[in-house]
Amino acid sequence: MYYIEVLRTWRVLRRYLIVVAALYLFAVVLYGLAVAYTMAGGVEHYGRSGNVATYSAGGHAVLVAFICLLFASISGSSLSRHLDHLDFALTKPRSRAGFVASVLGIDVLGLGVFFITTTLAVLALHIAFGEAHSLAFDAASWFGIVLAFGSVLAWYAIVQAVSSGRDASGWALAGIWVAALGIYFLSLANLGPGLNALIAVLNFVNPIAYLSTVPFYASGAPSLSLATHAVAIYVVAGLAALAALMRWQRVET
Amino acid sequence: MTPTIEIDHLTKRYGSTIAVDNVTLSVPKGSVCGLLGPNGAGKTTTFKCILGLARSSSGTVRFDGLPLAAETFERLSYVPEKSMLYEWMTGAEHLEVVSRSYTRYDSARAAELTALFGLDLRKKVRAFSKGQRTALMLVLAFSTRPEILVLDEPASGLDPVHQRSVLDLVIDAAAGGATVIFSSHQITQVERAADRLAIIKGGRLILEGDLDTLKSSEQVVEAIFEQPPVLNGVVRDPRVRRIEQSGRVVRVHVTHDGEGFARALAALGPKHVQILDQSLEELFLNAVTDTAGEA
Numbered sequence: 001m002y003y004i005e006v007l008r009t010w011r012v013l014r015r016y017l018i019v020v021a022a023l024y025l026f027a028v029v030l031y032g033l034a035v036a037y038t039m040a041g042g043v044e045h046y047g048r049s050g051n052v053a054t055y056s057a058g059g060h061a062v063l064v065a066f067i068c069l070l071f072a073s074i075s076g077s078s079l080s081r082h083l084d085h086l087d088f089a090l091t092k093p094r095s096r097a098g099f100v101a102s103v104l105g106i107d108v109l110g111l112g113v114f115f116i117t118t119t120l121a122v123l124a125l126h127i128a129f130g131e132a133h134s135l136a137f138d139a140a141s142w143f144g145i146v147l148a149f150g151s152v153l154a155w156y157a158i159v160q161a162v163s164s165g166r167d168a169s170g171w172a173l174a175g176i177w178v179a180a181l182g183i184y185f186l187s188l189a190n191l192g193p194g195l196n197a198l199i200a201v202l203n204f205v206n207p208i209a210y211l212s213t214v215p216f217y218a219s220g221a222p223s224l225s226l227a228t229h230a231v232a233i234y235v236v237a238g239l240a241a242l243a244a245l246m247r248w249q250r251v252e253t
Numbered sequence: 254m255t256p257t258i259e260i261d262h263l264t265k266r267y268g269s270t271i272a273v274d275n276v277t278l279s280v281p282k283g284s285v286c287g288l289l290g291p292n293g294a295g296k297t298t299t300f301k302c303i304l305g306l307a308r309s310s311s312g313t314v315r316f317d318g319l320p321l322a323a324e325t326f327e328r329l330s331y332v333p334e335k336s337m338l339y340e341w342m343t344g345a346e347h348l349e350v351v352s353r354s355y356t357r358y359d360s361a362r363a364a365e366l367t368a369l370f371g372l373d374l375r376k377k378v379r380a381f382s383k384g385q386r387t388a389l390m391l392v393l394a395f396s397t398r399p400e401i402l403v404l405d406e407p408a409s410g411l412d413p414v415h416q417r418s419v420l421d422l423v424i425d426a427a428a429g430g431a432t433v434i435f436s437s438h439q440i441t442q443v444e445r446a447a448d449r450l451a452i453i454k455g456g457r458l459i460l461e462g463d464l465d466t467l468k469s470s471e472q473v474v475e476a477i478f479e480q481p482p483v484l485n486g487v488v489r490d491p492r493v494r495r496i497e498q499s500g501r502v503v504r505v506h507v508t509h510d511g512e513g514f515a516r517a518l519a520a521l522g523p524k525h526v527q528i529l530d531q532s533l534e535e536l537f538l539n540a541v542t543d544t545a546g547e548a
Contacts, residue, residue, distance in 0.1 A: 089337075
């Protein structure tokens with residue numbers, strides 16, 4: 001059954017690659033026109049004078065991850081898309097657990113390709129704009145990238161866990177976005193020690209909280225290292241995937 | 254010998270509704286069992302329970318003595334009543350899924366069946382008619398040369414020519430040793446393909462057994478009189494199960510000793526008396542109407 005997932009993932013990726021290529025060309029053409037305009041006017045390009053600030057690649061990973069969350073929202077409902085085809089999908093020589101493993105495996109691979117493609121597109125833009133030297137790849141950047149991808153995986157797995165049952169609806173997916181963004185923004189406000197602690201706990205399972213450069217633990221919550229955060233988000237992803245599997249085991253036609 | 258399909262006291266409840274009620278049924282290897290029943294009788298639910306698509310509330314299902322497992326599907330094919338195909342995929346892509354899922358997949362057989370039903374596999378399923386979808390499901394099911402076939406209304410939506418082809422496929426599969434259980438609303442299809450019969454009504458199995466034995470378990474004595482007869486004595490005969498009278502024609506269903514009863518009926522002076530074999534349609538209608546009050 002992995003073949004169905006490969007087909008589905010490839011179709012989404014193919015469309016995305018076309019959009020990315022088109023946007024890239026559009027940006028490069030715009031940039032070329034802007035450079036031509038400034039040179040014709042005798043204006044010195046700002047990027048070529050004075051000191052250039054450097055940016056952590058981890059910061060860009062946050063942007064990449066946000067884009068990937070959209071893809072994760074689509075591929076995260078892949079199990080639920082089989083619900084109307086169970087008579088076909090579940091009467092093949094493969095266990096339900098094997099079925100879920102193949103679906104999740106292909107989807108995660110697709111997410112990886114999506115993440116890498118988007119990252120490369122961002123890097124390509126920097127190169128095209130002559131800003132490649134402003135990107136810094138230090139240890140924190142790599143941690144940021146690992147965290148960002150973990151957040152995408154966790155988001156995907158949570159969507160699977162919520163949507164894979166018969167009783168799930170389209171509102172469930174919208175609810176995830178509202179809840180995740182709501183909890184994140186509440187963590188930026190000071191609501192008192194009790195609520196702050198509660199929101200801090202909720203944010204441990206909130207993938208969006210891991211994408212912020214602002215510490216998601218509210219005042220009073222323990223300050224944790226990046227490595228701990230990285231482990232935490234991957235554990236969240238694993239637990240959510242397990243929940244999706246358990247729901248799928250109970251699905252009936 | 255262990256039956257290929259062995260259903261033992263299978264019950265499926267949805268809340269307070271009992272969809273399948275304590276069904277016990279065996280299908281021996283190489284036989285074709287036709288499952289008949291009125292709409293909503295529980296045929297499809299029984300199939301879903303057999304295949305693990307619905308969890309049974311109680312009871313067991315065994316294949317060659319073993320409970321259903323993922324490996325069972327390596328030699329089992331299922332054709333559901335309604336198309337469960339992926340609308341966005343082509344026929345060829347569905348076939349690709351099957352070829353990657355089964356070690357027994359036979360591409361030559363698939364090509365032969367595709368030609369038989371005249372399918373264009375390059376088309377997406379959403380462009381297929383109801384009959385073409387059924388045909389594609391049949392191609393997928395038979396292309397793995399299964400040992401066990403579970404077919405829920407397998408000729409649904411097909412034209413008469415292809416309906417006949419489906420029955421030929423079923424008979425051919427059984428002749429090759431496959432065990433088949435199939436449901437149909439068309440009694441003639443069951444009569445042609447099945448050697449065993451199960452009738453289900455209100456979730457309960459009301460009749461089951463070898464088709465020829467069941468048909469011969471009751472005989473119909475038909476008599477044509479000059480005038481509409483008075484049948485007082487006949488009605489009280491212990492051999493009589495049911496009497497149908499339409500003017501001068503009388504049809505009496507007897508449980509045994511059809512010849513003896515025909516002689517007794519001849520004493521009433523009819524123009525003509527004959528003993529008929531009970532048709533499957535009569536068998537079905539008798540079974541269903543006999544339990545009308547119970548369902």
